[in-house]
Amino acid sequence: MVRDLCMFAGFNEDSRIVWFKITYSKEPGSLSLITDFLEKENAFIKFGHIDNITHDKGEYSIFTELKKDVDIEDLARKIEGLEVVSTVEHGISEFGMIYSVDFPLNVIGVRGVMARALTIVDIIKTLNQSVPHAEGLLTLSGLRGGSHAAKYFKSIMPINDSNFASMLAELYRAVGWGILEIDCDPETYEGKIVVKDSFIADVYGGSDQPVCAFMSGYFAGYLTEYFGKNISVREVSCKATGKSVCEHIISLAPTNTNQEHQLRGEIK
Structure with a gap:
């Protein structure tokens, strides 16, 4: 999970912030396939981060905003079922603790620094x-x-x-x-x-x-x-x-x- 950019953003009673760490094969169009799928599933991507694990594999960590009635386990299984995806980890940030990466940073209502x-x-x-x-x-x-x-x-x-x-x-x-x-x-x-x-x-x-x-x-x-x-x-x-x-x-x-x-x- 990407933590170095997790900050407190606010609270929305109708949605949850859910993070996914997706290991995928670095073939042409792989990321587009993943993001297109998430868009079709109405998963609004708040923030994403890409790490190159090996020459052939990458790791895509994203924070998404999802409606509370979305079955997170089922969505994770669907993502893992994509041809270019090998593994998926996920979790829920119940109180929405992320913030957009601006300058200056904002941490629970005031300026913050790392x-x-x-x-x-x-x-x-x-x-x-x-x-x-x-x-x-x-x-x-x-x-x-x-x-x-x-x-x-x-x-x-x-x-x-x-x-x-x-x-x-x-x-x-x-x-x-x-x-x-x-x-x-x-x-x-x-x-x-x-x-x-x-x-x-x-x-x-x-x-x-x-x-x-x-x-x-x-x-x-x-x-x-x-x-x-x-x-x-x-x-x-x-x-x-x-x-x-x-x-x-x-x-x-x-x-x-x-x-x-x-x-x-x-x-x-």
């Missing part, structure tokens, strides 16, 4: 090594970022107890930050978030302490804005310390605690 994970982690390391209470500053930065994201989501689409977690998970995957497993009770405001392949922990290297304070803050900001309650999030397990995944504990912040002063909160 940066190497190492660049961001170098900034985090510099803060940790040079600034007192760096963890608190990183958490506060995350709080604001997560809050902005939740506000933007609420402004463009319905957000509720059934989708607030999956919406956040899709955002993280789309921008390359990590793969989330979220378990949060909307009645008690307690739960946990497991982050697989955290870009911070993966690039940071070995550490005696958890290093994903920014992510803890981002989760807290997002959940605080959604729930309308001050939420604390604390990283209790980090891949940088040798664990297999990063784990963040969610809890309701103590009464009368200002979000900007709660930092990472306490474990209940």
Whole structure:
């Protein structure tokens, strides 16, 4: 799947964004055959990217907008049945997280930039090594970022107890930050978030302490804005310390605690 150009575009109740990764034989007219077929199937191509795998084979990754009543599995089988196609992978971007490739880039409502994970982690390391209470500053930065994201989501689409977690998970995957497993009770405001392949922990290297304070803050900001309650999030397990995944504990912040002063909160 092409991810480096996945951004948040918006929400259409009547359609879905579906991606296909099509391996095809590079014969004259192969791509035209594929695109013509998709056009006949009313699959509107939002974005496409071509990779040359070998001299004889290519890989065509596309994001399409399809009506919700389209049988995605059946369409994938039909594409794979084309004479020039060898394999097809596919998936659904449920909340439409792609954006046209313009300059400047737009990421969840504001200008965005693409940066190497190492660049961001170098900034985090510099803060940790040079600034007192760096963890608190990183958490506060995350709080604001997560809050902005939740506000933007609420402004463009319905957000509720059934989708607030999956919406956040899709955002993280789309921008390359990590793969989330979220378990949060909307009645008690307690739960946990497991982050697989955290870009911070993966690039940071070995550490005696958890290093994903920014992510803890981002989760807290997002959940605080959604729930309308001050939420604390604390990283209790980090891949940088040798664990297999990063784990963040969610809890309701103590009464009368200002979000900007709660930092990472306490474990209940």
